Amino acid sequence: MSFQFANRVNKIPPYLFAEIEEKVRVKKAQGVDIIDFGIGDPDLPTPAPIVEELRKHVLDPENHNYPSSAGEPETRQAVADFYKKRFDVDIDPRGQVCILLGSKEGLANIARAFVNPGEKVLCPDPAYPVYAQGATTLCDAVPVRVPLSPEHNFQIEDSPGILDRTAKMLYLNYPNNPTGACVSKEYLIGLYQWCVQTQTVMVYDNAYSELTFGDYSAPSILEVGDEGVIEFGSLSKTFNMTGYRLGYAVGDANLITGLKKVKSQIDSGAPKFVQKAAAFALEQYKGREQPKMVRDNMRIFEERRDIMVRGLRSMGFKVDLPKGTFYLWFRVDGSSMRFADRMLNEAGVVVTPGVGFGQGGEGFIRMALTQSSARIEEALGRMEKVLRK
Ligand SMILES: Cc1ncc(COP(=O)(O)O)c(C=O)c1O
Structure with missing residues (x-):
C-alpha cells in the first residue's frame, strides 16, 4: 500500500x-x-572538558528521566548569563529562554506558533532552506523571496524598503550561511524598527555568532531591542557539538511562550545530561571575547x-x-x-x-x-x- x-x-x-x-x-x-x-x-572534536562534563552527567541516574520541555532551569540560566556577558543584554531565564533540540527545530516551530495558513513569510534567498520550507511551506504559508546579492554584500537591498509590509514574519541570518556575510549592529537597527512598525515577527538566526575571525564580533539583535524579536543560537558550531542537538531561543516573552506551547505538544526536551554539558560550555564565556x-x-x-x-x-x-x-x-x-x-x-x-x-x-x-x-x-x-x- x-x-x-x-x-x-x-x-x-x-x-x-x-x-x-x-x-x-x-x-x-x-x-x-x-x-x-x-x-x-x-570535523574537529568537541573540546575535551565539555565531553568530560557530559560523561559526569550521563552517569548520574538523576539525569535519565524526562527533562522539562522548555529547558532545565540551570541551562536557561546559563543562556541568560551568556547573553549578559557576551552581549550585555538582560534576559529573564524563566520567561525569555527556551532550550531546543538544536536550533533547526526551533526555527521551524516558531512559525507553527505564529504563522497561519496563507500568510506570508519573508525568506532571504539564498538561505538556510529551513526558513522557506520547514518553517513556511510546512505551515501552509507562503514564502516571499528577499534577494541577497553580492552587490549589496548579501544584505537586504536598500533595507528595509523592499520588504512586503503585509508579511507575518521575517527570517534573518548573520553571520550568514551560505554567503559568509556579516553585519554591524547599526545595520540591524533599521530592520528592527521596520519590523516593530509593521508588526512583523523578526526571527534572527544567530547560529554562527561565535564563529568569527580577528576583531569582528557578531552582534545579537537583542542588543538593538527585543520587541517582537526572537533570536536563535546553537552550540553546534561554536563548540563542535552538532551531534548533541542543543540550541536555544531567546527574546520577546510572548514569542517564547508561543514556541514553548508548540514544543510542549511535540517533543519532551533535550536530554538533561546534554543540557548540563551545554550549560558548562556556555559558562566558559567570561566576557565578550571568545x-x-x-x-x-x-x-x-x-x-x-x-x-x-x-x-x-x-x-x-x-x-x-x-x-x-x-x-x-x-x-x-x-x-x-x-x-x-x-x-x-x-x-x-x-x-x-x-x-x-x-x-x-x-x-x-x-x-x-x-x-x-x-x-x-x-x-x-x-x-x-x-x-x-
Ligand atoms: C543558518 C543555520 N541556522 C541554523 C542551523 C541549525 O543548527 P542546529 O540545529 O545544529 O543548531 C544551521 C545548520 O547548519 C544553519 O546553517
Missing part, C-alpha cells in the same frame, strides 16, 4: 543535499578518495580559510575573505550544479552548488572549511588540474 504525501509535503522541492550525498556514496563505494567540503559539520576553546578552534578555521582563499584566487575565482562562519562562497561560470558535478566526478572533491540554497544562489558555490589544511591543499591541487583541462 502506498499513501499520497500531504499537499504541503509535496510542495517541498527535492532535497538537493540528499541527492549529492547519494552521488558521494556511490563514488566512495567505487573506492574514490573523496574530499568533502559539502556539509557544515565541523573563550580559549572557541578561539583555538577559530584559529584552525582561519588558517584553513586563508589557504583555501589563496588557492581559489590563484585559480581565478573572486573570493571574499569572510569575517564569520566557516563557509566560502564564490561565483563560477554557468550552472552551480554542473560545476559541483564536475568537481565530484573529475577531482573527487565535494562542493555545494549554491542553487541548493535557493534560486538566488545559482551561479555560486559554497565550500565548508571542514577538512584539514593538508586535505585542503590536496583538493586545491586536484581542482586546479581539472580546471586547467
Whole structure:
C-alpha cells in the first residue's frame, strides 16, 4: 500500500543535499578518495572538558528521566548569563529562554506558533532552506523571496524598503550561511524598527555568532531591542557539538511562550545530561571575547580559510575573505550544479552548488572549511588540474 504525501509535503522541492550525498556514496563505494567540503559539520572534536562534563552527567541516574520541555532551569540560566556577558543584554531565564533540540527545530516551530495558513513569510534567498520550507511551506504559508546579492554584500537591498509590509514574519541570518556575510549592529537597527512598525515577527538566526575571525564580533539583535524579536543560537558550531542537538531561543516573552506551547505538544526536551554539558560550555564565556576553546578552534578555521582563499584566487575565482562562519562562497561560470558535478566526478572533491540554497544562489558555490589544511591543499591541487583541462 502506498499513501499520497500531504499537499504541503509535496510542495517541498527535492532535497538537493540528499541527492549529492547519494552521488558521494556511490563514488566512495567505487573506492574514490573523496574530499568533502559539502556539509557544515565541523570535523574537529568537541573540546575535551565539555565531553568530560557530559560523561559526569550521563552517569548520574538523576539525569535519565524526562527533562522539562522548555529547558532545565540551570541551562536557561546559563543562556541568560551568556547573553549578559557576551552581549550585555538582560534576559529573564524563566520567561525569555527556551532550550531546543538544536536550533533547526526551533526555527521551524516558531512559525507553527505564529504563522497561519496563507500568510506570508519573508525568506532571504539564498538561505538556510529551513526558513522557506520547514518553517513556511510546512505551515501552509507562503514564502516571499528577499534577494541577497553580492552587490549589496548579501544584505537586504536598500533595507528595509523592499520588504512586503503585509508579511507575518521575517527570517534573518548573520553571520550568514551560505554567503559568509556579516553585519554591524547599526545595520540591524533599521530592520528592527521596520519590523516593530509593521508588526512583523523578526526571527534572527544567530547560529554562527561565535564563529568569527580577528576583531569582528557578531552582534545579537537583542542588543538593538527585543520587541517582537526572537533570536536563535546553537552550540553546534561554536563548540563542535552538532551531534548533541542543543540550541536555544531567546527574546520577546510572548514569542517564547508561543514556541514553548508548540514544543510542549511535540517533543519532551533535550536530554538533561546534554543540557548540563551545554550549560558548562556556555559558562566558559567570561566576557565578550571568545573563550580559549572557541578561539583555538577559530584559529584552525582561519588558517584553513586563508589557504583555501589563496588557492581559489590563484585559480581565478573572486573570493571574499569572510569575517564569520566557516563557509566560502564564490561565483563560477554557468550552472552551480554542473560545476559541483564536475568537481565530484573529475577531482573527487565535494562542493555545494549554491542553487541548493535557493534560486538566488545559482551561479555560486559554497565550500565548508571542514577538512584539514593538508586535505585542503590536496583538493586545491586536484581542482586546479581539472580546471586547467
Ligand atoms: C543558518 C543555520 N541556522 C541554523 C542551523 C541549525 O543548527 P542546529 O540545529 O545544529 O543548531 C544551521 C545548520 O547548519 C544553519 O546553517
